[in-house]
Amino acid sequence: MIEIRDLTVRYGKKIAVENLSLKVKDGERVILMGPNGSGKTTLLRALLGLVKFEGRIFLNGREVGALSRTEIAREISYVPQIFSTPYAFTVKDFVSMGLYSHSREWWHEDRRVNDAIEMVGITNLTLKEINTLSGGELQKAIIARALVQDASYILMDEPTAHLDIRSVQEVLDIISNLKNKGIIMVSHDLNALNKIGGTVILMKNGKLIFRGTKEDSDLKRWISETFETNIREIDDFLYFPLT
Amino acid sequence: MKPTNYLFTIFLVFLTIINILVSLSIGPVHISITDIVRNIYLYFFGKDPNWTVSTILFYIRLPRIILAVIIGTILGVSGLVTQTIFKNPLGDPYLTGVSSGAAVGAAIGFLTSPFLVPVLAFIFAMIAVSISFIISRSNGEVNTEMLILAGVSVSFLFSAVASYIIYLKITNLRGVIFWLLGGLYGATWTEDYWLFIALIVILPVIVYFRKELDIILIGDDQAKSLGVNTGRIKTVTLLVSSLITSLAVSAVGIIGFIGLVSPHIGRKIVGESHRFLIFVAPLIGANILLASDTIARSTPQGEIPVGIITSFVGAPVLIYLLYRRRKL
Amino acid sequence: MNSKVIVSIVVVIVIAASLSFAYSDLHKQKPGPSTITVVDDLGRKVTIPLPVKRVVSMDPSNTQMMYAIGAGNLLVADTSYDWWPENATKLPHVAMDNGTASVEQVVNMTPDLVLATTIQPMQIIDQLQNLSIPVLVFEPQNISNIYSDMLTLGNVTGHYSTAVAEVNHMKTVIKGVQQKIENYSRVSLLYMLWPDPIYTAGPTSFINSVISAAGGENIADNLTGAYPVISLEQIVVDNPQAIIVDNGTGISNITYFTTGNQSQVWKNISAIKGDRLLVFNVTESEWMNEPGPLTIFAVQMVAQFLYPQAFE
Numbered sequence: 001m002i003e004i005r006d007l008t009v010r011y012g013k014k015i016a017v018e019n020l021s022l023k024v025k026d027g028e029r030v031i032l033m034g035p036n037g038s039g040k041t042t043l044l045r046a047l048l049g050l051v052k053f054e055g056r057i058f059l060n061g062r063e064v065g066a067l068s069r070t071e072i073a074r075e076i077s078y079v080p081q082i083f084s085t086p087y088a089f090t091v092k093d094f095v096s097m098g099l100y101s102h103s104r105e106w107w108h109e110d111r112r113v114n115d116a117i118e119m120v121g122i123t124n125l126t127l128k129e130i131n132t133l134s135g136g137e138l139q140k141a142i143i144a145r146a147l148v149q150d151a152s153y154i155l156m157d158e159p160t161a162h163l164d165i166r167s168v169q170e171v172l173d174i175i176s177n178l179k180n181k182g183i184i185m186v187s188h189d190l191n192a193l194n195k196i197g198g199t200v201i202l203m204k205n206g207k208l209i210f211r212g213t214k215e216d217s218d219l220k221r222w223i224s225e226t227f228e229t230n231i232r233e234i235d236d237f238l239y240f241p242l243t
Numbered sequence: 244m245k246p247t248n249y250l251f252t253i254f255l256v257f258l259t260i261i262n263i264l265v266s267l268s269i270g271p272v273h274i275s276i277t278d279i280v281r282n283i284y285l286y287f288f289g290k291d292p293n294w295t296v297s298t299i300l301f302y303i304r305l306p307r308i309i310l311a312v313i314i315g316t317i318l319g320v321s322g323l324v325t326q327t328i329f330k331n332p333l334g335d336p337y338l339t340g341v342s343s344g345a346a347v348g349a350a351i352g353f354l355t356s357p358f359l360v361p362v363l364a365f366i367f368a369m370i371a372v373s374i375s376f377i378i379s380r381s382n383g384e385v386n387t388e389m390l391i392l393a394g395v396s397v398s399f400l401f402s403a404v405a406s407y408i409i410y411l412k413i414t415n416l417r418g419v420i421f422w423l424l425g426g427l428y429g430a431t432w433t434e435d436y437w438l439f440i441a442l443i444v445i446l447p448v449i450v451y452f453r454k455e456l457d458i459i460l461i462g463d464d465q466a467k468s469l470g471v472n473t474g475r476i477k478t479v480t481l482l483v484s485s486l487i488t489s490l491a492v493s494a495v496g497i498i499g500f501i502g503l504v505s506p507h508i509g510r511k512i513v514g515e516s517h518r519f520l521i522f523v524a525p526l527i528g529a530n531i532l533l534a535s536d537t538i539a540r541s542t543p544q545g546e547i548p549v550g551i552i553t554s555f556v557g558a559p560v561l562i563y564l565l566y567r568r569r570k571l
Numbered sequence: 572m573n574s575k576v577i578v579s580i581v582v583v584i585v586i587a588a589s590l591s592f593a594y595s596d597l598h599k600q601k602p603g604p605s606t607i608t609v610v611d612d613l614g615r616k617v618t619i620p621l622p623v624k625r626v627v628s629m630d631p632s633n634t635q636m637m638y639a640i641g642a643g644n645l646l647v648a649d650t651s652y653d654w655w656p657e658n659a660t661k662l663p664h665v666a667m668d669n670g671t672a673s674v675e676q677v678v679n680m681t682p683d684l685v686l687a688t689t690i691q692p693m694q695i696i697d698q699l700q701n702l703s704i705p706v707l708v709f710e711p712q713n714i715s716n717i718y719s720d721m722l723t724l725g726n727v728t729g730h731y732s733t734a735v736a737e738v739n740h741m742k743t744v745i746k747g748v749q750q751k752i753e754n755y756s757r758v759s760l761l762y763m764l765w766p767d768p769i770y771t772a773g774p775t776s777f778i779n780s781v782i783s784a785a786g787g788e789n790i791a792d793n794l795t796g797a798y799p800v801i802s803l804e805q806i807v808v809d810n811p812q813a814i815i816v817d818n819g820t821g822i823s824n825i826t827y828f829t830t831g832n833q834s835q836v837w838k839n840i841s842a843i844k845g846d847r848l849l850v851f852n853v854t855e856s857e858w859m860n861e862p863g864p865l866t867i868f869a870v871q872m873v874a875q876f877l878y879p880q881a882f883e
Contacts, residue, residue: 048468073470080465087460088515097458101470104454149469272804294839295807302835303803357767357821413669421768428768431832545799546768
């Protein structure tokens, strides 16, 4: 279980996350939504121990501040926003980096690496260099790396942003098929909300303002209010229509 | 992973050995291969070797060849570490202020006693590096963007001090000019011995972290999320590589381009991963410096500074690599 | 408005005209028969108005040559590192040992002639020349070059006969040395300007001409240039019988060779085995390095070191 108590993160004088408390159960899927600058990414970074914060965060009962990087990495893995890299690591090299928190050996022939690559469907790219991949291919490789890391939770920061229509479908399929993993996913993609399901959390100005499920009857109203728009009008553009 | 990478690493080891043997037979004084073989035999089997030939081979050429291999190795590996940690392809091992710090130490050394030069060069190199590191610490870890700027600033500061000392006392400081040009003249077994000890103590530290160096290249946040303690590893590898670079500089002065170009050549052949690169870059550095130094000491007009040769050889290689990359 | 324009144009013209007058005045060589044209060591033809009453020297060699030909009293300023004769140290100093010289200070001395050397940047020489101050650059490459430079100086300063006498004196001294040593077989010599790397005096250096005048056989003769690096390998092969170490190298005696880092190599070199090592003190080094009247002492000293029997 992830437990956040009274979390506050400041960047200088600006408050990015304010007095936020949250519990995420094992295997729970959480979609984190909110306008730009509402503190979603900062929340993920706090969970990963990448920013200084006030308050307390517990990963399976142990406080984040007291854990080493490796110990945190065994609890939560991270799928960052898509990035570009000039570095010519092969997909296999790249995916195998996910094993770091378990062992410092060179694991290229480890079955887990090949399985993860196969699971996200990029076996044909195993020896290709990551700086030559398309956005969708790279995103799958990053997910494979997170799978190899084999933590209880996967944190994802807009995994479908910048992807084409087909890649979005494929990536969402991969994520929704994950078993026994807690997922905390930042997304602006209503398709993701529909496909992944689970808990929906809305954030605005660094505060948690709604927690519910996609079945909640007042979800649409809350989303409309959070983003100050009327989402009913875009229903027709969804691949997975809102029920 | 490509099996050719194993082969290439082994090939480089053999190339180094061949390079050493060839260099042993080349020099300002011509010694024929048969003379070399005969004297090696006589030297090791207790007979009386030809004094001139054996002195040249075992007390002049061989220590210098070994020194070139050691220094090339140091510059190659610390160049690689610098480029990786700073994620900057133009990184060279002098980036943190080593060379200009050492220049100040050397200038002061030549003013007091030439025999203090290596000691003072080392001390001042480490002072410059320490200042750069202290300036660029934030939240208990080294901020690499700050460190580049701090290194450049500290370099300018120490260069100014060195220039001022040299300008004031130019007639007493001709030694500094030779020193600044860098060179492996005056190599001795004692020098080889101590540098070798330093190398085998320090090199394993960098080799040990080669997996982490790979992951750090992907980006700090990702590296941390994968479990890498980036702050500690950056500080340790950079400090350790600055330390051996300072030792190298204090022994032979400032020799450019080896640290910059060796990792690039290595990457072209074995790829990005430090798994092989950590061995390949220093081996390439050793071979380039050895070949350059053999040319530098063998010209009929008397020795020319080796830095001129390394730049002359290294710059076209780098240009060729960049040209190839652009065409891809 | 119209008148303003006219006034400004007139002002500009007047200023321009006066400036150009000043400029041409500055550049006008004083005409008439009282000039002399000589060629200096850079091959520059320099015309000097006569008589020369005030001379600035920017190098000790020049200062020494001036005193030697009896023209020392014409000097009005010299360098911070002049040391001979003692009077030279009391003059105002306008040049430093790193080759810099203050043009302002030189001009302030209102010299009729400036004596420079190649250590001074050419810009300084051009600047003085543009201010109509004639500059002679002296850089003797060998001993006969000293003679010609002294005669030129004598000619320019009106001390020709004393210059001739001084040149003859030097020739006599050197000839005397050479007669003493001519029956001994030549001694090979390594001249060390710097130990690490070993810089030596090459065939085109002034030092080399002193060594050969003193009967030494410079082992760096076959290298090129004035101050080449000589490899330890070459020294092992040439096995010099004697070694001279310049002042300021950090080497003070033979222990550098017998116990230093490279002692394995050095201790079998003839010169070290036979303890034939000469380390110059400051004065001896000046004799050797400054072409001028004192060069005769350098020749005597080197010859005495190489052929002690000849001077018993």
